[in-house]
Amino acid sequence: MNSTSGVRAAIPPANRPTIRQLEYLVALGAHGHIGRAAAACYVSQPTLSTQIRQLERHLGVAVTERVGRGIVMTAAGRELANRARSILHSTDELMEWGRSTVTDLIGPLRFAAIPTVAPYLLARVLPAVRDRHPEVQTLLDEIQTTELTAALMSASIDLGLLALPVPDDALEHRIVLEDPFLLAMATDHRLAQKTTVTMDDLAGETMLLLDDGHGLRGQALEVCRAAGARSDGDTGGTSLATICQMVAASMGVTLLPSSAAPIEAREGAGIAVRPFSDVNPCRRLVLIWRRNSSAAPLYRELAELMAERLAEPAS
Template identity: 70%
Template structure:
């Protein structure tokens, strides 16, 4: 046996980096902070720090540099993180190919949805997944759009439920729901006496919006600007919070119809009305990596999900959300 080259590391002696170490490196580069990276990987800070130091010994380079009281990823570390991301993606696709070599998905299936869809649609979607692919173990998460796109593109996720447009050319999708917006208000609001509202009605209203980072905020802002809304409130962390603010008389909001059965249920303190002129809406899509070996199965699954959600493709609000006890009856 020839001795190891003097100019190349002896990988048999020092060992190869583990997949977990590569995941920690990618997380550290993504978050730029040991604590946030450890939280994202569901490990303690000492565990992540120890593994990063071991990775530095494996590779013979400095991945991090201490600056003041914190650390930053070095230029070499950033380059390594990009390469590690590609290795993890290819490895996941290798595993994915192995478990999708038949016409059924098997093993772990990682699904995430945006926060304005997850609480309202996952309960309807997951039974479809289980019926079509009974041997999968579903892992769920909730992520804002940009994070979801990143982890989906890098094969840390298999499927994502999000609103269009999707800011990535590497992701394929199929629209599973046309989700119109309803105007939500307190029962005593002047517009609650009407069976429907117009976009022009927004010009006299304070419209409450989600905080930055939610794609629904951008969609609602565009609608409000077109309608000439007088003032736009902001800062709600969830649709539930926004709806509680509406119930308290702080303003009105644009509520996706898919959320109305929960957020505008009887006793919630708000009512919703459809738009009678131009109906604002969003498109929700199931998305996956275009190069995934399971892409044909994911597309088939998206078709089935769209069929299951077909009853939501209507501009009328759900009956339970149209009227509060003591509210003025809707006109026929």
């Protein structure tokens, strides 16, 4: 390649010095004597001398020169020994980093959650990630279930947080939260006078649903069919926050995950929530990853930490 291009031609791997040769060079620079350097490296003097000569051929510069009956390092050799020491130090750091990934997550961690989870639980689970793996850099995304699982399969993300079921056997998961559904209604709704509700109470009610693509929509439809509630196919929302605004405006009722209630049914929001007394509608939230991921053991441990954190009362 033209030297004026500013890009150096790659050196063929066969012409590169080995780590062992650099170690011999550093030892020679430290001891200044072939015999003592060889002893420090636990090799014979001829072995070290042969490797130094090969190194000189790779570098195209003399590392040593004969003075009288002895051998001393050249000025270039001393500088090369200093540079080799820095390379060996970087190699050690590389080895330490590689070993540390067996017990710790390091660097970017691409994490995604479904929209009915991300605003309500990420603030609770992410501290568990940082506490256990302080060197990790979490990159967050909020995407629907189908897109999330596709991103996992293509390795666009590393971890996901979504609701069961998991659609692919190539993905491994651990349950981190049992998330019961509450019935959400306007504070002046007739059912708001009750402390609990039943499936029979839903008969004739209009159930507000999320738009297609949200897993929560399918779960709400199942409850609708079982209870005889109506669902308005033309009226939906892109988010739980939107649905809850519609509930507060007395446009219908909805199923609200307990994890979302502290935010969406907070005091002054115009929404009342009631548990079911005769059934236990619930979604199971899972941490999910590729089954063949090299970090799978760490992800399993992380799922346990998240489950512990989510079992604590929300602050």
